[in-house]
Amino acid sequence: MTRRRIILGAAALATVVPWTLGTAVPPARAHDAKGPNGGQLTDAGKYHVELVGKGTRLEVFVSDAKDAPLPATGFKALAILVIEGKPQRIPLQPEGTDRLTGTAPAPLPSPPKGVIQLTAPDGTVAQARFN
Amino acid sequence: MFARSAAALAVALSFSISPAGAHEGHDHGAAPPAASVAAAPAGARAEVVGTAFELVAVAEGASLTLYLDAFATNEPLGGADITVETPTGPVKATEDGDRYRLDAPFLAEPGRFDLIATVAVGSELEILPLTLVTTSAAAPARAAGATASAWLASWWPSLPGWALWSVILLAGVGAGLLIGIAAGRRGGRAAALLLALPLAVAWSERAEAHTGHDHGDGKTAAIPVAGERAQRLADGTLHVPKAVQRIFGVRTVLTSQATFHRTMELPGRVIPDPNASGVVQASVGGRLSAPPGGFPRLGAAVTKGDVLAYVAPPIQQIDVSDMRQRQGELDQQISIVETRLARYARLVSSGAVARQMYEETQLELQGLKDRRTALDFSRRQPEALVAPVDGIVADASPVAGQMAQPNAVIFHIVDPTRLWVEALSFAAITPVSASATTAAGLNIKLAFRGSGFADRSQSIPSHFAIEGDTNGLRAGQFVTVQVATDERRDGVAVPRSAVARTANGQDFVFEHTAPERFVPRPVRVEPLDGGRVLIVSGAGAGQRIVTQGADLLDHVR
Numbered sequence: 076m077t078r079r080r081i082i083l084g085a086a087a088l089a090t091v092v093p094w095t096l097g098t099a100v101p102p103a104r105a106h107d108a109k110g111p112n113g114g115q116l117t118d119a120g121k122y123h124v125e126l127v128g129k130g131t132r133l134e135v136f137v138s139d140a141k142d143a144p145l146p147a148t149g150f151k152a153l154a155i156l157v158i159e160g161k162p163q164r165i166p167l168q169p170e171g172t173d174r175l176t177g178t179a180p181a182p183l184p185s186p187p188k189g190v191i192q193l194t195a196p197d198g199t200v201a202q203a204r205f206n
Numbered sequence: 207m208f209a210r211s212a213a214a215l216a217v218a219l220s221f222s223i224s225p226a227g228a229h230e231g232h233d234h235g236a237a238p239p240a241a242s243v244a245a246a247p248a249g250a251r252a253e254v255v256g257t258a259f260e261l262v263a264v265a266e267g268a269s270l271t272l273y274l275d276a277f278a279t280n281e282p283l284g285g286a287d288i289t290v291e292t293p294t295g296p297v298k299a300t301e302d303g304d305r306y307r308l309d310a311p312f313l314a315e316p317g318r319f320d321l322i323a324t325v326a327v328g329s330e331l332e333i334l335p336l337t338l339v340t341t342s343a344a345a346p347a348r349a350a351g352a353t354a355s356a357w358l359a360s361w362w363p364s365l366p367g368w369a370l371w372s373v374i375l376l377a378g379v380g381a382g383l384l385i386g387i388a389a390g391r392r393g394g395r396a397a398a399l400l401l402a403l404p405l406a407v408a409w410s411e412r413a414e415a416h417t418g419h420d421h422g423d424g425k426t427a428a429i430p431v432a433g434e435r436a437q438r439l440a441d442g443t444l445h446v447p448k449a450v451q452r453i454f455g456v457r458t459v460l461t462s463q464a465t466f467h468r469t470m471e472l473p474g475r476v477i478p479d480p481n482a483s484g485v486v487q488a489s490v491g492g493r494l495s496a497p498p499g500g501f502p503r504l505g506a507a508v509t510k511g512d513v514l515a516y517v518a519p520p521i522q523q524i525d526v527s528d529m530r531q532r533q534g535e536l537d538q539q540i541s542i543v544e545t546r547l548a549r550y551a552r553l554v555s556s557g558a559v560a561r562q563m564y565e566e567t568q569l570e571l572q573g574l575k576d577r578r579t580a581l582d583f584s585r586r587q588p589e590a591l592v593a594p595v596d597g598i599v600a601d602a603s604p605v606a607g608q609m610a611q612p613n614a615v616i617f618h619i620v621d622p623t624r625l626w627v628e629a630l631s632f633a634a635i636t637p638v639s640a641s642a643t644t645a646a647g648l649n650i651k652l653a654f655r656g657s658g659f660a661d662r663s664q665s666i667p668s669h670f671a672i673e674g675d676t677n678g679l680r681a682g683q684f685v686t687v688q689v690a691t692d693e694r695r696d697g698v699a700v701p702r703s704a705v706a707r708t709a710n711g712q713d714f715v716f717e718h719t720a721p722e723r724f725v726p727r728p729v730r731v732e733p734l735d736g737g738r739v740l741i742v743s744g745a746g747a748g749q750r751i752v753t754q755g756a757d758l759l760d761h762v763r
Binding site: 153155156157160161162164188189190192200201202203204206 | 256257289291296318320322326329331332333334335337479
């Protein structure tokens with residue numbers, strides 16, 4: 076009798092606990108949300124990429140899947156964006172510790188449209204599409 | 207009892223695993239239908255959908271073939287300027303017929319390639335990412351491994367660390383059971399908690415790793431692609447490579463919801479315009495004979511007043527005898543009057559005979575001669591049958607020497623450019639517009655002319671004039687008449703060719719969900735007009751529905 080109770084109790088807990096845990100977590104944010112730095116936030120492989128355009132200056136912030144910022148050191152990036160109706164290829168380099176930057180030949184539109192190719196320190200490549 | 211309890215535990219465990227499979231949030235892999243096929247080394251393909259274009263890249267040896275199509279219509283786009291950012295720098299694609307080619311020496315080594323395509327067509331400019339995964343020809347394809355271990359591996363979730371959590375979970379269950387047994391009745395609650403703890407921990411970790419969203423790298427349902435071949439997948443959707451779509455000529459239309467007049471379908475028949483057709487009938491029975499040019503053959507053009515045939519009334523034996531008798535009498539009278547006239551001519555000058563008598567005799571002779579001539583003439587003169595209208599000979603069956611009955615129709619003359627349609631309706635109709643379709647699919651525009659008021663076999667005949675070209679139509683041909691009524695219906699209008707019908711009689715359309723993916727959607731359709739049908743259920747606005755090539759897609763197995 077005891078054994079039966081134990082097993083049944085365990086079964087009930089095993090059913091309920093993951094359920095509550097699963098539903099308690101709020102649904103993940105949608106794509107192309109506003110990032111913490113005021114730019115467009117989107118996914119690139121296992122990273123999240125935020126693109127901030129300030130005049131001709133382009134800033135890219137990289138964070139992990141839980142939106143925790145990652146140091147930019149070791150990352151490389153290439154942005155191809157539509158600027159004034161023409162495609163522009165803008166290489167991005169790490170600046171400081173938290174961002175990758177580059178300079179566009181003309182002021183960036185808001186929001187910028189195009190693709191950012193991110194090369195991680197481990198050599199894997201991921202792409203983020205902004206549109 | 208233990209067995210029952212264990213079964214309950216098993217059920218609960220299996221239940222608790224299910225929410226992990228249905229994780230909410232979003233998926234970081236390529237779009238679910240993306241054909242990230244890595245089975246065939248030569249067939250590695252990537253696809254991306256922009257706002258105006260669809261781009262599909264297929265690795266073929268050391269070159270990359272790009273297919274560029276319009277998003278809404280699936281029409282191949284030529285004259286585009288495509289530059290691809292490759293690992294070796296930007297490369298411009300060259301147009302090759304209806305596709306584009308790119309030298310891609312980097313594809314010689316297998317691996318994952320992230321490319322950025324810059325596509326410019328006219329004033330449209332889009333920058334699209336592409337991810338191409340190629341495998342080496344020597345590497346054994348995972349799909350081919352039909353061994354027991356591969357089967358097991360396919361069952362085991364491929365999450366990192368899953369094995370570790372499974373061990374913890376099993377250990378927890380085992381420990382809980384042991385403690386429960388050891389502690390007996392009193393320790394039951396504590397044991398249950400102990401048991402639940404590792405379970406909960408294991409699950410909370412797993413849930414954390416899994417809720418939110420999945421960062422899988424495109425491990426969507428792999429499609430066993432064998433070259434450029436269309437195939438129906440296990441879930442009923444169709445994978446149709448772009449090269450095959452080009453051959454099928456697949457075109458789509460972006461649907462939009464609209465309000466249309468409700469349409470009724472009526473059976474109809476092409477009839478000649480009553481004001482531009484006629485019949486040629488013999489008013490008397492008689493023998494037919496051809497005019498100098500012969501009888502007009504079928505289809506010959508005739509103009510109003512043309513003599514088409516002669517009909518000579520036959521003369522009965524008794525009439526012949528009568529006429530002979532009459533001729534004899536007339537001849538006799540003529541000779542008597544002639545003699546008398548000669549005598550009067552001599553005497554009139556002497557005054558023995560009045561001039562009046564001489565003149566009367568002259569007139570009498572003239573009258574007798576006329577009657578004699580008429581008698582001869584009436585025996586030879588047949589009736590001429592003339593065309594009553596301009597047109598062509600639609601129906602004719604005259605043979606020289608044939609005896610025609612009085613009122614027999616010898617010729618039927620129809621103007622082929624002026625035809626009507628007679629349709630039978632079970633209710634009085636006041637059409638807003640009308641059109642008709644022939645069995646061959648020809649679409650005809652109609653103008654309502656009027657409805658009858660008298661019932662004809664429990665229906666009302668309605669007349670429509672065919673507007674425009676009547677080429678290919680013939681009198682008596684059966685057509686389906688679509689009559690738009692005042693009543694309104696909401697739905698999505700698609701061409702008739704978009705709707706395919708399965709063997710069980712169900713109607714469906716193909717939705718173009720991804721560049722190389724088509725999903726059959728069962729629909730309920732209603733007639734709209736000659737060329738279009740109305741989807742009232744099963745498809746909504748904003749979907750890309752195949753309008754051309756649906757029947758070919760239907761045959762893909």
